[in-house]
Amino acid sequence: NAGVTQTPKFQVLKTGQSMTLQCAQDMNHNSMYWYRQDPGMGLRLIYYSASEGTTDKGEVPNGYNVSRLNKREFSLRLESAAPSQTSVYFCASSEEGGNYGYTFGSGTRLTVV
Amino acid sequence: GENVEQHPSTLSVQEGDSAVIKCTYSDSASNYFPWYKQELGKRPQLIIDIRSNVGEKKDQRIAVTLNKTAKHFSLHITETQPEDSAVYFCAARGGFKTIFGAGTRLFVKA
Numbered sequence: 001n002a003g004v005t006q007t008p009k010f011q012v013l014k015t016g017q018s019m020t021l022q023c024a025q026d027m028n029h030n031s032m033y034w035y036r037q038d039p040g041m042g043l044r045l046i047y048y049s050a051s052e053g054t055t056d057k058g059e060v061p062n063g064y065n066v067s068r069l070n071k072r073e074f075s076l077r078l079e080s081a082a083p084s085q086t087s088v089y090f091c092a093s094s095e096e097g098g099n100y101g102y103t104f105g106s107g108t109r110l111t112v113v
Numbered sequence: 114g115e116n117v118e119q120h121p122s123t124l125s126v127q128e129g130d131s132a133v134i135k136c137t138y139s140d141s142a143s144n145y146f147p148w149y150k151q152e153l154g155k156r157p158q159l160i161i162d163i164r165s166n167v168g169e170k171k172d173q174r175i176a177v178t179l180n181k182t183a184k185h186f187s188l189h190i191t192e193t194q195p196e197d198s199a200v201y202f203c204a205a206r207g208g209f210k211t212i213f214g215a216g217t218r219l220f221v222k223a
Contacts, residue, residue, distance in 0.1 A: 031209060040122075042202060042213040043157070050209045058210065090156065101147040101159035102211065 002026055006091050006105035013081040013112045021076040021108050023091030029103075030096035032074035033058075034066060036087040037107075043090065049074050051096065081112045115140040117205050119214030127222050132190045134201055134217045139184065142207035146179060146186045149202045151216075157202060161188070193221045 004025045030051045035043040045058030049068040065077045088109050092102035118137045126132050144165040149157035163170045163177045170177050179186040190197055198221045203214040
């Protein structure tokens with residue numbers, strides 16, 4: 001089993017460009033998440049999907065959109081990239097409900113110039 | 114809003130000593146408290162967790178304690194080894210949202 005797979009691993013964008021980060025899990029988890037990680041700030045929730053067909057905003061949703069394509073896949077889109085979106089992005093999944101930890105993907109290092 | 118405070122931000126210990134990382138959470142609805150270890154350039158990985166109906170949990174050299182009244186929880190690592198060097202994140206979860214602390218960078222000196 002691959003667990004949680006993220007693509008791409010690295011990306012450089014120019015300000016104003018758009019891109020989609022892909023995430024897929026093979027653990028039959030209902031819940032999926034997108035976090036960004038910045039130095040000294042831990043992990044901050046961008047969007048989450050409690051189950052297939054639902055998505056909700058997290059702490060820092062501005063500038064992002066998401067799509068829960070099916071149970072396995074949850075993508076994150078930057079419509080018009082800004083330098084403030086330079087970060088490491090992690091996708092994660094978990095069992096449904098509040099008492100389970102996350103399995104993280106390997107991350108995408110995004111630089112916006 | 115909800116937040117999780119984590120201390121210290123950096124911790125340096127000698128190999129064989131113990132390390133303690135402390136966290137405080139604000140959301141009374143939090144009922145699940147995981148700890149993640151992140152090595153340099155890698156993904157965070159769950160190392161231990163504790164649920165709100167338990168006060169302490171141990172797994173080999175790692176233990177976690179929870180004081181729900183004070184909204185405090187802690188990670189204890191005994192007999193530290195160089196491979197314990199990493200960033201450790203505490204987190205508090207209520208429902209679908211998990212709030213992370215800012216992380217503690219642990220250095221274990223051989």
